[in-house]
Amino acid sequence: MDGIGGGLTDRSPYHITRRRLRSAILTNGPDSVHVARHQGHLTNVCLKSKNRKSETLNPSEDAHRTYWVLRVSKVRLLPAHRRLFCSLLDPTMYRVVASLASKARVTGGNSSRQIGSRLGWSRNYAAKDIRFGVDARALMLKGVEDLADAVKVTMGPKGRNVVIEQSFGAPKVTKDGVTVAKSIEFKDKIKNVGASLVKQVANATNDVAGDGTTCATILTRAIFAEGCKSVAAGMNAMDLRRGITMAVDAVVTNLKARAKLISTSEEIAQVGTISANGEREIGELIAKAMEKVGREGVITVSDGKTLCDELEVVEGMKLDRGYISPYFITDHKNQKCELEDPLILIHEKKISNINAVVKVLELALKKQKPLLIVAEDVESDALATLILNKIRAGIKVCAVKAPGFGENRKASLHDLATLTGGSVITEELGMNLEKVELEMLGACKKVTISKDDTVILHGLGDKQAIEERSQQIRSAIELSTSDYDKEKLQERLAKLSGGVAVLKIGGASELEVGEKKDRVTDALNATKAAVEEGIVPGGGVALLYASKDLDKLQTANFDQKIGVQIIQNALKSPVHTIASNAGAEGAVVVGKLLEQDNVDLGYDAAKGDYVDMVKAGIIDPLKVIRTALVDAARQRFFIVDYYGSCSRRTTKG
Known part of the structure; x- marks a missing residue:
């Protein structure tokens, strides 16, 4: 035995x-x-x-x-x-x-204890908490409503700030809806599921339009609440979805028909002012920046060193590619890699051989300068060598994939070489990476690389060569018969000659600068969206008046009609929220506006008066409110099809 x-x-x-x-x-x-x-x-x-x-x-x-x-x-x-x-x-x-x-778990003692101790029954597996039907839907709805309540107070000219505790540093003060939404986590896992779905809407709107996240959150909350009521009342889920889709399509068509393209700096300033919660200085600063670098130019936002906001225009180029590996990051707080006075290697093909990067690393080390590598790709042993030198030797280095494809990529690399005073290392000319010389490398004052893009500032290329290259591109634009080719050539020209405008945001404290930067970023994104697709009357009235046309929408059955009514009621929520935040009775304001026929009339929450929104300069970018509505309605699948929820169960002991 x-x-x-x-x-x-x-x-x-x-x-x-x-x-x-x-x-x-x-x-x-x-x-x-x-x-x-x-x-x-x-x-x-x-x-x-x-x-x-x-x-x-x-x-x-x-x-x-x-x-x-x-x-x-x-x-x-x-x-x-x-x-x-x-x-x-x-x-x-x-x-x-x-x-x-x-499922049993050994609970007591360590492995060297003598026989004679006791064991517990349970085993510590990752159990799931599964909820079905009305109870689960109610908890999800509670999560959606609690998150929306925290976000909606920031909406409108009289919206309030939200203070967010951070794990490091001082608390963050912001009026940015997506920032508030991201900071919210609930103890109840099912509530958290509902809140996470709303965060997806806000993030999607922010990624596409760069603004309108608060509006998207409020619309999502309204659609979700109405959807839960309809499903609980026994409405057919598929017909509700069809009704919601029909209503959203009709509203988008209505908005596009009423949109007006903007052309003057004054109109651009108005859009920026409204998105910055009525701060005229921000709107005018953005209008000046667009005037300097053009509508296709690159505008960035950074911390200033004074109490006032400043505009600085520098010659630079933006590439639509970020770092290949996060190991290259130098600023972990902002998840960016920043290189001062770097050498720039521009290579047409992939780099995978370790010997291909040794020579250029030696040149960078000899000159005591950072190194930026732009190539089709950097992989295998070459990438590992760069990362090891960054981590162990402390050499500042970063690798970025070249933007574009085919001939467009080759042309973009030659543009970059002209801007930085370097050469494109290409095998077609018999050039070899193992024999690269210092004269072949480009240079600039500063490079900032994020996971999505690269901004090269103050390229040290010859001014005459840059002008000649720009003139070549202008000539190609005139000769081109393809709209696609013209668009790509115009993008290249803007990157090469348009420069980069830097908005330096000042303030008396880090908190003030951070809060203001959030508003400037939103205003900048809204302005770009307005230039792209045009503007509509602001303050939520464009959505409100679009809801009136839904009465004429023909549906196949009663349940589809309810889906249309869900969107119709949700479209009233932005005006209701803006008025409520200003101390007015939201329902009364909505009712008065719907009673009259002037589609430009709206409620000026800053003054507490009914005005012509376009004449008063209260306007919204079409792209922002269209994206907010479409993203909010896109989550209809979890509203009408949702039946159960599965989340990780928290165990004790």
Whole structure:
């Protein structure tokens, strides 16, 4: 007879998964387990206890308990012995016992304790908490509403700031809806599921339009609440979806028909002012920046060093590619790589050989300068070498994929070489990376690389060469007959000659600068969206008046009509929220506006008066409100199709 504490080996019919069994076995169970074997076959299992009489289990007579004890004791079963228990237990009972035993957890002591300690029943698996029907939907709705309540207070000219605690540094003060939404986590997992779905809407709107996240959150909350009521009342889910889709398509068509393209700096300033919560200085600063670099130019936002906001225009180029590996990051807070006075290697093909990067690394190390590599790709041993030199040797280096494809990529690389005063290393001219010289490398004052893009500032290329290259591109634009080719050529010209405008945001404290930067970023994105697709009357009235046309929409059945009404009611929520934040009665404001026929009339929350929104300069970019509505309605699938939720269960002990 072999004791559990020692004697069983991997050659025994049953053996312990570790060298010793941790602790003992069952709560209120035996103090030790002994397995008896004869010629490689299991004969019996003996349970011994100090306080009770010993007990012997025979697998043939009590297969259920024998199998249970062995599994909970973490005795690993060999395939032959699993088949033995399969034959002794009926299939259903075998699965039940195996499942229950697998959930048991050894709770006490370390692996070196003597036999005689006790074990707990539970095993620490990642259990899931599954909810169905009305209860789960109610918890999700609660999460959506709580998150929306925190976000909606920031909307409008009289919206309030939200203070967010941070794990490091001072608290963050912001009026940016997506920033507030991202900071919210609920203790209840099901509520968190609902909140996470709203965050997806806000993030999607922010990625596409760069603004309108608060509007998207409010619309999502309104659609979700109405959707829950309809589903609970027994409406057909598919018909609700069709009705919602029909209504959204009709509203988007209405908005596009009423949109007006902007052309003057004054109109650009108006859009920026509204998005910056009525701060005229921000709108005018953005209008000046666009005037300097053109509408296709690059505008960035950074921290200033004074109390005032400043505009600085520098010659630079923006590439639509970021760093290849996050190991190149130098600013971990902002997840960016910043290089001062770097050398720039521009290569047309992929770089994978370690010997290809050794020479250029030596040149950078000799000159004590950072290194930026722009190539089709950097992979394998070459990438590993760069990362190791960055981490271990402290060499500032970053690799970026070349933007574009085919001939467009080749032309973009030559533009970059002209701007930085370098050469494109290409095999077509017999050039080799292993023989690269310092004169072949470009240079600039500063490079900032994020995961999505690269901004090269103050290229040190010859001014005359840059002008000649720009003139070549202008000539190509005039000769081109393809709209696609013209668009790409115009992008290249803007990157090469348009420069980069830097908005330096000043303030008396880090908190003030951070809050203001959020508003400037939103205003800049809104302005770009307005230039792209045009403007509509602001303050939420464009959506409000579009809801009136939905009364004429023909539907196939009553449930589809309810889907249309869900969108119709949701479109009133932006005006309602803006008025409520200004201290007015939201429902009264909505009612008064719907009673009249002037589609430009709206509520000026800053002054508390009804005005012509376009004449008053209260306008919204079409792209922002269109994206907010489409993204909010896109989440209809979890509103009408949702039945259950599965989340990780939190265990104690």
